[in-house]
Amino acid sequence: MNGKERVLKTLKHETVDRAPWVPFAGVHAGALIGKNATEVLLDADALYDSLMAVKRLYQPDGMPVVFDLQVEAEILGCELLWDDVAPPSVATHPLENTTDMLCDCKQPEADKGRLPLILDVMRRTKASIGDDTALYGLICGPFTLASHLRGNNLFMDIILDEAYVSQLMAFTTMTALKMVDLYVEAGMDIIGVVDPLVSQISPDHFELMCHESFKTIFDYIRVKGRASSFFVCGNATRQIDVMCKTNPDSISVDENVDMKAAKVITDQYNIAIGGNIPLTTLMLHGTQLENMKYVVNLLDTVSNHNLIISPGCDMPYNTPTENTIAVAQAARETDSVRSMVESYEAPKEAIHVELPDYANLSKPLVEVFTLDSATCAACTYMLGAMNVAGDHYGSQIDLVEYKYTEKVNIARCKKMGVTNLPCVYINGRLIWSSIIPSRDELFGVIDKLLK
Amino acid sequence: MNETLTSINELMQKGNMAEVVRLSQVAIDEGSTSTDILNALLSGMSVVGVKFKNNEVFVPEVLMAARAMNGGLDVIKPLLEAEGVESIGKVVIGTVQGDLHDIGKNLVSMMMVGAGFEVIDLGVNVTPEKYVNALIESKAQLICMYALLTTTMVNMKKVIEALEESGLRDTVKVMIGGAPVTEKFAIEIGADKYAKDASSAADEARKLIAV
Numbered sequence: 001m002n003g004k005e006r007v008l009k010t011l012k013h014e015t016v017d018r019a020p021w022v023p024f025a026g027v028h029a030g031a032l033i034g035k036n037a038t039e040v041l042l043d044a045d046a047l048y049d050s051l052m053a054v055k056r057l058y059q060p061d062g063m064p065v066v067f068d069l070q071v072e073a074e075i076l077g078c079e080l081l082w083d084d085v086a087p088p089s090v091a092t093h094p095l096e097n098t099t100d101m102l103c104d105c106k107q108p109e110a111d112k113g114r115l116p117l118i119l120d121v122m123r124r125t126k127a128s129i130g131d132d133t134a135l136y137g138l139i140c141g142p143f144t145l146a147s148h149l150r151g152n153n154l155f156m157d158i159i160l161d162e163a164y165v166s167q168l169m170a171f172t173t174m175t176a177l178k179m180v181d182l183y184v185e186a187g188m189d190i191i192g193v194v195d196p197l198v199s200q201i202s203p204d205h206f207e208l209m210c211h212e213s214f215k216t217i218f219d220y221i222r223v224k225g226r227a228s229s230f231f232v233c234g235n236a237t238r239q240i241d242v243m244c245k246t247n248p249d250s251i252s253v254d255e256n257v258d259m260k261a262a263k264v265i266t267d268q269y270n271i272a273i274g275g276n277i278p279l280t281t282l283m284l285h286g287t288q289l290e291n292m293k294y295v296v297n298l299l300d301t302v303s304n305h306n307l308i309i310s311p312g313c314d315m316p317y318n319t320p321t322e323n324t325i326a327v328a329q330a331a332r333e334t335d336s337v338r339s340m341v342e343s344y345e346a347p348k349e350a351i352h353v354e355l356p357d358y359a360n361l362s363k364p365l366v367e368v369f370t371l372d373s374a375t376c377a378a379c380t381y382m383l384g385a386m387n388v389a390g391d392h393y394g395s396q397i398d399l400v401e402y403k404y405t406e407k408v409n410i411a412r413c414k415k416m417g418v419t420n421l422p423c424v425y426i427n428g429r430l431i432w433s434s435i436i437p438s439r440d441e442l443f444g445v446i447d448k449l450l451k
Numbered sequence: 452m453n454e455t456l457t458s459i460n461e462l463m464q465k466g467n468m469a470e471v472v473r474l475s476q477v478a479i480d481e482g483s484t485s486t487d488i489l490n491a492l493l494s495g496m497s498v499v500g501v502k503f504k505n506n507e508v509f510v511p512e513v514l515m516a517a518r519a520m521n522g523g524l525d526v527i528k529p530l531l532e533a534e535g536v537e538s539i540g541k542v543v544i545g546t547v548q549g550d551l552h553d554i555g556k557n558l559v560s561m562m563m564v565g566a567g568f569e570v571i572d573l574g575v576n577v578t579p580e581k582y583v584n585a586l587i588e589s590k591a592q593l594i595c596m597y598a599l600l601t602t603t604m605v606n607m608k609k610v611i612e613a614l615e616e617s618g619l620r621d622t623v624k625v626m627i628g629g630a631p632v633t634e635k636f637a638i639e640i641g642a643d644k645y646a647k648d649a650s651s652a653a654d655e656a657r658k659l660i661a662v
Contacts, residue, residue: 316601
């Protein structure tokens with residue numbers, strides 16, 4: 001079963017071999033190829049290359065092409081504030097001071113705004129990795145889009161002017177349907193309707209003002225022969241039930257929602273649920289071990305049927321690559337990672353590790369620490385790069401791999417203070433962590449030592 | 452609390468501005484003091500704050516309650532001034548530089564007003580200089596910073612550094628909050644307090660400046 005089949009079967013609520021792994025790399029994808037957020041969102045080649053890097057390093061079963069909730073808003077007349085390390089924010093709201101409706105002529109078309117770029121990258125991505133990777137086209141949900149257009153007034157409109165909100169929601173629902181058409185045509189397998197603000201209104205207001213819109217969108221996606229996902233952010237615990245009633249194929253939640261409790265509800269509706277690796281505390285600021293532990297614990301806590309492992313929302317730009325690699329490994333090789341976590345946390349065992357006498361080595365010693373070079377792509381590439389050096393320098397250097405799957409190597413990592421894998425130490429010093437060096441860079445370091 | 456004040460309190464919670472405004476005037480005419488009416492308004496807002504914290508009401512209800520409260524406050528403002536009733540403290544609040552999100556910041560601002568503070572709201576995308584200038588002008592006891600993005604929360608530290616450089620850090624308490632912000636981060640950047648939600652922010656503000 002390949003990744004795409006795994007995701008699509010999960011969204012059809014069929015049994016799969018393991019829960020699929022779907023990283024929402026977002027602008028973080030740019031960090032993998034040295035491009036900033038603005039560059040990956042405005043340059044088709046940069047975006048495409050960044051997605052290929054996500055595929056190569058994180059081995060996803062499914063992945064979004066673009067995670068930017070401002071695409072539609074920009075087309076509809078909102079001004080954006082761009083940022084190098086985050087998606088743009090909406091700076092102005094065209095309907096902030098008027099209850100007039102926008103002209104239908106402003107609705108998205110394939111040649112408007114950034115859609116030519118996005119559709120182009122969707123098609124290229126589909127052609128290159130679409131056979132084995134489920135591709136998500138993410139659209140801005142109708143309620144959040146309404147708030148982009150109207151600003152915060154929308155929240156009081158809900159109470160003071162229901163008729164206007166209904167009219168606005170009808171407009172933004174039409175926008176969503178147009179986006180579905182465009183993204184389906186560009187080959188997207190799954191349409192994710194991302195509506196973070198749904199968590200900010202009561203379930204009653206959701207049913208009154210939003211239910212019809214979302215149900216219309218999810219029904220439309222189904223008619224188009226594609227799967228759907230309803231993304232929400234924030235504490236949506238109270239809204240999960242009414243979200244399920246709009247009949248998406250899956251729901252995606254962040255760390256503010258208790259997955260165990262939420263899954264009880266989604267299981268009642270036979271809807272898949274995805275989530276909810278904490279973005280800031282874990283993926284951005286946590287350690288590899290903490291990230292692995294969270295994923296293993298999540299997989300051990302809830303039924304793996306109808307489950308997708310994902311970050312809570314789009315990943316921060318500076319998320320350490322090694323943390324995502326750890327999450328990917330935990331999602332893909334759960335048993336092996338569970339053992340790693342257990343071994344790491346076990347009371348001190350009498351595993352004696354002798355470290356080399358780094359100060360008195362007879363030749364350069366290249367030590368490659370991996371989670372498991374057989375199953376972790378980033379580890380495979382790192383080891384592969386070092387093997388190139390091994391072949392080139394032959395007996396002039398010593399090269400050794402330590403896999404974290406073995407207890408003795410965990411003990412070695414602890415003793416050496418190795419915290420992020422894959423990494424390379426040369427003569428006892430950390431030289432590369434997660435980022436695989438180019439041949440020139442690698443040879444440069446070794447040549448210097450050989451002189 | 453007499454019948455009119457009780458009604459003000461209840462209607463406040465329902466966000467019925469028109470009735471709160473009308474009954475605030477009735478209460479004045481009946482001889483209630485501005486402090487009594489103020490307390491009826493603030494206690495109504497406090498109930499809304501607790502319900503918001505418990506996920507029983509959501510943003511629209513809080514905004515409506517705040518609107519009703521402000522309507523009532525406008526009615527009694529001249530009396531409060533005439534009677535020399537002072538706020539319990541001054542707070543400068545804003546969303547940090549680079550961040551345009553304001554719902555969370557507005558909610559904190561409303562809860563602060565509801566707790567009896569005078570709030571100087573600097574809006575969104577607020578530079579460190581603007582915080583410092585607002586502090587100099589207002590002599591506030593507390594600065595509140597809000598960020599919704601992991602990429603902008605780091606700008607909170609710049610504000611604290613600007614306060615230190617201008618020699619004002621010891622004159623003011625600093626509280627931070629927003630979705631990606633944590634207690635650990637608050638400690639790291641030298642803030643005095645992290646508040647996890649709008650209601651907690653108002654509670655913590657009272658404690659911080661020992662009202």
